Amino acid sequence: MKKYEIIEDHFKKKIQSGDFPVDSLLPSEYDICARFSATRTTVRKALDELLREGYIKKEHGRGSRVIERIKTLGLPSVKGFSNAMKQEGDAVFTQEPIIQKWSDQQIFALSDKEGEGDCVYFQRLRLIDQKPVLVENNWYSGSMLELVRSEEFLDGSFFKTLSQRFHIDIIGVEQEIMAKSASAEIASMLTIQEGDPVLFIAVRYQTSLEDFHIYGSWFCNTEDFPIVSNTFS
Template sequence: MTDPDALIPLYEQVRRRILAEIDSGRLSEGSFLPPEPDLCASHGVSRITLRRAIGELCAEGRLIRQQGRGTLVAPRKVRQTLVSLSGFSETIEGMGRRSGHRILGREDHPPLQGPALRLGSGAPIRFLRLLEVDGLPMTLETLWFDAARFPGVVSKVAAGGSLFTALRETAGVLPASAERQIDVGFASHDEREIFGISAALPVYRVEKITFDADNRVIAVSHLVTPCHLVSFHIKT
């Protein structure tokens, strides 16, 4: 009887074996694959065959190549509900995972453009933040809000805190509604460097405007997330 595996290309057999190790947890998310020579020896294949198998898994978003560092196992997707008003920290920690906000930049009184114009007059402030899940980057966020309206929020966000938690604790404000526009494109050079992804992997670009109960704009966010890290769901 013919061995069924003999009919499957060798690179595909390797791809399936590596995928099985990821799904079983033997290769944990966020960990780097063993060196290429070790993988070739353990799977009994050439570098060309191994590289094709790994290339297929990178194209599927299961592995991520990082220049100069190696290839790591992509984190499992975060499930986000589009009509949810939960903040990032609340969503991630509700899944039993660890959230983080790393501040990459801050600008006081930046020129407003695009959706941020809807903040109106005041004292706008802009933060560039990297939102992390279990210590790994998930979303690059450009966040605008009115520092004059929410002065107590500025220091908490600057210290890496949650915007929604700071709004609730310092201003007694809760989001009542939100608008989102979602597009799909490719990452810029700087974005690829931050996420450690190749130019071939698409990203979500989300413009989000959050409102209070009086329909006043609380904050405006531009969010960039690699598509292989998140799945969006619609709740009706």
């Protein structure tokens, strides 16, 4: 294993476990050099990777600061989420996590290993200003990861739970985006009319655990809260 990967993994684990919480500073590059008997070139390569993967930001003259990583999880953030989602009551479980057979609702094909057993399924309704804006269906392989009960979600976040409790990280996202007419069921959940246009997004998250994916299908009412995406180089 390469030395910069050793350093990178060391701090990644420390950040995930909370030893370096959000907004804290990592040791200085010189300290890390001494701790790992490495030169700054190597240490900076490791930190550059953490930077690229969205774990830290660099502050010239101050240090490397741990940041909230959610924002790097692909494109779809709903406009106003970051502000409006701060208070509680942002998401409601309309179906607690249960074990069931795989349905044919996933757009993406399952890997062989995933298809062997049953899946865990849960559904949430996300609200902004008490207004329902997103119906979120989620599936993952029950044979590869135990059922995580909704009460166990750290800060209400499934991904945070995955990362901190199981050390499984999201390393990629694939998405298919379509406009659809709302079904009666979706319409009633989003309090719109049947047949109104909704945004449908099929998601597959690739994780650091081989052959383990999170599948999602989202129905969004984009009337008041369009999906936004920023990409800057």
